[in-house]
Each structure stands twice: as structure tokens, then as C-alpha cells.
Amino acid sequence: MAMESSLWSTCDYSHNVTFFYNWVGKKISVVWTTRDFVVIGLGLTVCFIVVLANLMVMVAISMNHRFHFPIYYLLGNMAAADLFAGIAYANLMLNTGPWTSSLTKEQWYIRGALIDISLTASVANLLAVAVERHQTIITMQLHSKMTKRRVVLLIVCIWAVSIIMGLVPSLFWNCECDLDDCSTVAPLYSRRFLIFWAVLNLLTFFIMVAVYTRIFIYVRYQTSYSSRHTSEMRHRQTVVNLMKTIFMVLGAFVICWMPGLVTLLLDGLLGKASHANAFEKFCLVIAECNSLVNPIIYSLRDDEMRRTFKWILCCLCRRGADQQRELSPVEIDPPLPEVEDLGPVQKSEDRAVLTEINSKEDCWTMPGV
Template structure:
């Protein structure tokens, strides 16, 4: 890896040669037919020429993690599908979050085979596709987490455990999420890039415009702040309400602990996402606004951290939700879930789903919430 001073000097020398050889060219000329090396050389970003032991090890580890990500999140989607106790809008959104993580696994898998020395073989369009897939998966994850936060905020303040939103509306929300995600990922490919304005190219992403990276990073960071604010509001409200309830009835203590456990699970998912992705988004901003920061030194570490996040949610569900982990075991052991009468097949964790309906207040649709769980 080149140090910062040598990389900057290389870029200045390259710019001098570029200006001297293209002084007669139109300033608005586009470079769609140039090689990837052309853009990387201009940005000063190292472009490997061959495979070494470390790069092969990293690629092997990356592919292994990608396979785990796809299988683990596929397990979450199947669990929510086969277990009727999970057939609520909040779980459909969580299944869609698992779908976003599954898609992230595919995006990273594609990246693993088109990184290192293989980057040189990419065309402008395939490089933009490689980056666009990752952008789409991140946007889908952010949008799903925001939808979950809004859903939890609405249901808690209406003293419900599950929203009464219809399945049709959930489908509409999911369609909107993926439409927005695909659009966000495709924006650079359809024009918001630096192929026709080389001076605006990023160092970390040599074909991306600095303005797009600033927009993308700020958009996601602001969304993170909104989600944290929503959950903080929920926690304060639930704590105040349950403390008032506990003064009237000692039996409400268990309900208070249950609701706090419910909220903590999704908060952990959100927290893990923010911890894994915020460093990468911040380093994008540093790449644009801090010319003395050697961001390329840390780029690969933050990308790896972001990749691991897509594998964390199934682990969190297994640790926090007994019903979900029991369903995982049933699927992996090929056990059946429930019979027609709703009795649980052998091996399931029946007690995991017996949560009283009065978590936020007595008498709230008892008949509709008999099978609530330990995940929001």
C-alpha cells in the first residue's frame, strides 16, 4: 500500500501528464471506453497486478463468509415462512431485512470474484454493476430497518404488540423499499458518476463522483440518527409506562421485562448495523473533505466489517429469540412445525411463545395476540 505522500505526488504527476496530453480535448469529454486502470491510476489507488498468498487467503475467507451469509439469512426467511407464529407484519419486514442481507451476500460474492487483479478485467459498466449491487443491498437494509423502527413506534404508542397493518400494505411497503434501493444503486450507472468529469472522481471509488458519495453517506447517516431517535423515544416511553403500571400491580413486572426484551432485540440489530456501517460511511466523507487523510489504508478493513454485518442478524435472532432458534433447529433437523390444531410438534420450544398480551396495557386484543414472541 502506498503511503499518503507518495500517492498524492503520483496523482499530481499523473494529472500534469494528463493535462499536457489532453489540452486540446473537450473538457466535457467522457471516458466510457477507457480501462479501469485508467481511472485507478488517476486516483492514485493501488491496483494489484497479480495474486499473492494474502490476497488468496482474503478471497477464500470472503467467499466462505458470503456462503454463510446467504445460507443463514435464507434460514431466517424459511423460519418466518413455516412458523405461523411469525405471520405478522413486523416479521415480514424482518424477513425482508434477511432478504436484503441475502442479496448483500450475493453482492459480496460477485465482488470477491471481481476484486484484486481481476479488477483490471472489468469494463466501466461491470465495475459500476459491482458497486451498484453493494449500494442496493445497503439501501435495502437501511430502508427495512427504518420501516421496522416506524412500525415499532406506531404499535408501542398505540399499546399494541403487533400492528394491524394488512398484508397488502406490507407488500406495498416491501415493493417501495426494493424500488428505492434499486434506484439508489443504479444512479451512478445512469449518469451520476465522474466518467465525464474526471476532476470530481473519488479516490476510494475511482469512477464515482464525490458529490454522489457525499449524498449517499449523508443520507444513510441521517437515517441512522432518525432510527436511533425513534428507538430512544420508544425506550423512554415504555420504561415510564411500565414503571407506572408496576406500582399498581406486581404482576406487571414480568410484562415490563418482556417488552424491554422485545425492544432490545431489534435495538441490538440496529446497533450492530450502525456499528458495522458507520465507519465506512464516515471514511467516504473523509475521502472527499480530508485531503491529508490516508483513507485507502483502512478501506478494506471497513468493507470487511460491513460484510460481517450481513451475517450477524441470524446470530442475534438465535441468541435473543427462543422461538426463532427453536424453529431454526426444527428446519435443520427436518422436524415438522405445527399440526392443523396448532399443537407444536416434538422438539419445539412451546414456552418461548407464551407471552402475555398485557405488555403495554391490559385488555389489548387478547384473542388477537395469543402467540407473541421475544422479538419485536
């Protein structure tokens, strides 16, 4: 009991943000430098594009009844997470550089929590989409068995976990009671928390690799079997198209996230010796780019999504020129009764797999990963 009381007495909550930055040797700019302008300029540009791209995805999914299915609800939620990431990162850019010293600890924790929540939600949605793709393909379903209630529950769980992960550092997993555990990248965060967060995201990546690898092997086996009755050219093209989509998903995740995760691991393990401050801001910009790549991979590769985007843009362009002629969302073609769009993959790929794999079974959709 005495030991616990002694440990608690070492906590000093009177220190301000500048104290922690000076403690870990992270310099707060007194005047604006060229590096600050470059980082903020790149960051705000990426944020603007991220918000617009993901907002377009959300509007398209809500307006087109073809997209009112579980997979598109998950894609819409991922777009919402990425949009939130763009807003959170813009807030970070507007509270960095010389402005950092004017932040209170509560403002600093909120700034970090917004980033943690949005990025965790984005990664969690990537994993949810991968699991849904796996379930649909392996069970050879035309429609996902996931009900709207389950989809809503899954979305709520994703945001609940993300919010918890964002609040953990500010509530109890920080270094205010253990200054030797302070991170050099995020001076008020515990280095052990950064290790935990980085390892958790790396684990998510390996799960995604395992899921997509099983999907690829399964589809390749099925197309190899059915290719005995079809042309070898179509068989190879189907496998190549699926491989491209998988490599795009995993490649984007690796390129955007790996530098930041490695930086966090080095900072957590080595502390000041990692010299992570030299490049941590640029790693964060690259990680934010994943929120821009996601709508391109998961949405813009879908023909129907592109048509919906064109329809929305045409409506916006015509509104000023011809206000009396307004197009209603019902004018978008309703979903066809035979085939449901379950994934953002080119429909030519879907038809190829429908023809090749299901000679005896009910047709199923090969979703985009």
C-alpha cells in the same frame, strides 16, 4: 448553450477501468498479495455464513404459519436483502485484486451496483422494522393494522429505492466527465455521490435512534406506572431487557456501518488526502457483517424461531436416514388465538409487559426492536 456544449465535449468515455484507478492513485495488484488473500478469505467466509443464516430465516418464516404477520414479512424481506448482500459481496470478492484490471466499465458498474442495492435494501428494512415496532407499541395493538397489500407495497418501495440508488452512479452520477471529482475508494464514482450516500445512511441511523428512544421512554413510563401494582424487580427486569435489545440493534449498526460511512465521508471530502484506500476493504467486510448480525438479533432471539430452526434441521438430518418419514409444515403448532408473535423478543418479556401495562386495556405485544 456554447458552455454546455464545451462541458459535454470534456467527457471521454473511451477510458478503461485501469485508467481511473491510476488517475486516483489506487494500485491494482499485478500479483496476488497476502493482503488480497486475507481480504478474499474473510469476505467469502462471511458471505457463506450470511447466505446460510438468512436463508434459514426465510425458510422458517415461509413454513411456520405463526410468522405469517406483517412484522415477520418485513423480517423475511430484510433476510432476503441480507442474503442478496452476501451474494453481491461474494461477486465482489471474485472480481477484485489482479482480476480488477480485466473488468470492463460495465462489469465494474454492475459489481458496484449490486453492493449498493443490497446494502441500501438492508438499511431500509432496518428502518421499516423500527417504524413498525413504533406503531405497534405506541398504539397498544394486539395486531398490526398493516394489511398484506400495504406490506407488499412497502417491500416493493424498499427494493425500488434500493435499485435506483444502485443505478444512479452508473447512469449519471459518476466522474467520467469530471476526473477531479473521482473517488479514491471507488474510482469511477463521484465523490459527491459518496458524500450523499453516507449522509443518507447516517440520517437513517439518527431516525432509528429517535424511534427506538421514543419506544424505550414510552415502555419505561408504562412499566413505571404499572409497577405500583407489581414487584419492583419485574419492573426493572422489563426495562433492562428492552434496553439490551435496543443497544444490540443500534450497537450493531454503529459497529458495522460507522467505519465504512466515515471512510466514504473522508474520501468524499478530502479525496486522496484521506488515504481511505488503506482500510476501505476491511470496512466493507465489517459492513457486510451487519447482514449476519441482523438475523441473530431479529430472529434467533425469538423462541418460536429457534424451535422452527431445530425442526428444519431435524428434517434435513432425518431425510437421509428415514426417507419414508417426512414431516409436514402443518405439524408446526398453529398460531395461538390469544397472542400473536409480532416481534423477535423473548416471550417471557412479552408476558411481563402484557401483565403489567394492560390492566384495563386489551393486551398488546411488546415487540423486539
